[in-house]
Amino acid sequence: MSDRYGEFVQSSLGKKVAKNLGLPLPVTLDRFEAGEPLVRGSVLVGRADGDDKNISASVARILADLHAEVYVNSSDDIKDALADAGIEAKANTGGDDKFKALVFDASNISNADQLKEVYAFFHSEARRVEQSGRVVIVGRPPENITDIEASLAQRALEGFVKSVGKEFKRGITAQLVYVEEGAEQNLDSTLRFFTSARSAYVSGQVVRISKGNEVEVDWTQPLGGKTMLVTGASRGIGEAISRVLAREGAHVICLDLPQQQADLQNVASQISGSVLTVDITSEDAGKEIAEAAQKRGGLDAVIHNAGITRDKTLAKMDESKWDTVMDINLGSVARLNSYLLENDVLNDDARIVCVSSISGIAGNMGQTNYATSKAGVIGLVDATAPQLDSNAKGMTINAVAPGFIETQMTAAIPFAIRESGRRMNSMSQGGIPVDVAETIAWLASPAAGGLNGNTVRVCGQSLLGA
Numbered sequence: 001m002s003d004r005y006g007e008f009v010q011s012s013l014g015k016k017v018a019k020n021l022g023l024p025l026p027v028t029l030d031r032f033e034a035g036e037p038l039v040r041g042s043v044l045v046g047r048a049d050g051d052d053k054n055i056s057a058s059v060a061r062i063l064a065d066l067h068a069e070v071y072v073n074s075s076d077d078i079k080d081a082l083a084d085a086g087i088e089a090k091a092n093t094g095g096d097d098k099f100k101a102l103v104f105d106a107s108n109i110s111n112a113d114q115l116k117e118v119y120a121f122f123h124s125e126a127r128r129v130e131q132s133g134r135v136v137i138v139g140r141p142p143e144n145i146t147d148i149e150a151s152l153a154q155r156a157l158e159g160f161v162k163s164v165g166k167e168f169k170r171g172i173t174a175q176l177v178y179v180e181e182g183a184e185q186n187l188d189s190t191l192r193f194f195t196s197a198r199s200a201y202v203s204g205q206v207v208r209i210s211k212g213n214e215v216e217v218d219w220t221q222p223l224g225g226k227t228m229l230v231t232g233a234s235r236g237i238g239e240a241i242s243r244v245l246a247r248e249g250a251h252v253i254c255l256d257l258p259q260q261q262a263d264l265q266n267v268a269s270q271i272s273g274s275v276l277t278v279d280i281t282s283e284d285a286g287k288e289i290a291e292a293a294q295k296r297g298g299l300d301a302v303i304h305n306a307g308i309t310r311d312k313t314l315a316k317m318d319e320s321k322w323d324t325v326m327d328i329n330l331g332s333v334a335r336l337n338s339y340l341l342e343n344d345v346l347n348d349d350a351r352i353v354c355v356s357s358i359s360g361i362a363g364n365m366g367q368t369n370y371a372t373s374k375a376g377v378i379g380l381v382d383a384t385a386p387q388l389d390s391n392a393k394g395m396t397i398n399a400v401a402p403g404f405i406e407t408q409m410t411a412a413i414p415f416a417i418r419e420s421g422r423r424m425n426s427m428s429q430g431g432i433p434v435d436v437a438e439t440i441a442w443l444a445s446p447a448a449g450g451l452n453g454n455t456v457r458v459c460g461q462s463l464l465g466a
């Protein structure tokens, strides 16, 4: 479904009209393109004063790997970490330079007063972030800190980051990454994702990185040699997920309903994947997936994307609408996970990624069935993550919660509700399926071993449930 208003405001007349009437002004978001550098411009890095230099060392190593053009403020002692990583950082003179990304190591902030360092770093740069720029603050998980002053200071960063996301506009995103002590080596995939155009429609998110297995990857094909199954792959978000996973090197088993065979075949053949037609609610779905997976040496990731809506207000909702939505969106996902785990269909370091929805976080009129099922998906992730932690096979489970994504599902929403869903977020526009797909590819990567139990919203920082 095309966003006619979004297209109109790209014209000079449209821009003028929107400005004069105080209407939202969505910009064209940068999106990943093969051959483009991951970070498309200079990066200003900084660090709050203190003794813990571990996060800075990781940030420096990752930026060196990316061959990023790095700037630093003259008084900042992060220069040493950058030099150790072989980066000759340029001095930020505060002149006309613009930055594509601002990365700040806040791990040393240990009381409310010291939060002033975050203010100072970002205050002077707030107007110098380029369109589709990236703000990333890295801290320590407050729940792991026993000192009250230090814990509250780390927790406070969340309010700062979410406000920056709402304030900076122009397609600029802001994220907070909490890295557990000792998990600094697992920062790579997340920092790469959040500083790149791949995270175009993800903003205001808080992600936790724990120790997990460190797996070396070839960053040009991070999913190379992996077999990944995507449910609901014949169209919409599932099709985009399949294409992105294949682009990153995976062999994708594309699963959908038998009646979707033609479209499914079309997607699979374009990405050299394979086809599996099965209804995920059927009794032998687990067995059929296992058979398909075993032909390829097991699964390295399963992406539970298939889902439906059957909207009605509760009083008007017949039982079948409740039952079908619950079974497809939640019941089958839980059953399949149990089957795949119990029958060793998932390889070591396998990734499970579930597609939830911001309806499951915020609730939605006419969607008691859908919102219940999607909140249940988050519950499934929360409950499964610690079990995977303790089974010592390096597996992880995470969820993405898309907001308004332009697909057949959202095209069916009545005009007024559709238009408000599109605009009520920091990007003033809907996302597109590839935005969800890129986020899933990050979570499905072997390099994402430190990410377990996260729910990441892909909603342009929607106001719903925020």
Ligand SMILES: NC(=O)c1ccc[n+]([C@@H]2O[C@H](COP(=O)([O-])OP(=O)(O)OC[C@H]3O[C@@H](n4cnc5c(N)ncnc54)[C@H](O)[C@@H]3O)[C@@H](O)[C@H]2O)c1
Binding pocket: 231, 232, 233, 234, 235, 236, 237, 238, 255, 256, 257, 260, 278, 279, 280, 281, 305, 306, 307, 308, 328, 355, 356, 357, 358, 401, 402, 403, 404, 405, 406, 407, 408, 409, 410
């Ligand atoms: N589009 C959005 O804005 C949005 C927002 C939040 C969450 N989501 C979620 O993203 C996922 C994909 O949504 P979409 O917009 O691409 O939907 P879509 O309707 O375009 O695609 C869903 C796919 O799932 C398949 N499917 C349905 N039931 C199945 C079953 N029993 N067995 C196997 N396959 C089945 C369908 O055939 C279809 O190909 C869903 O889980 C949806 O709830 C979408």
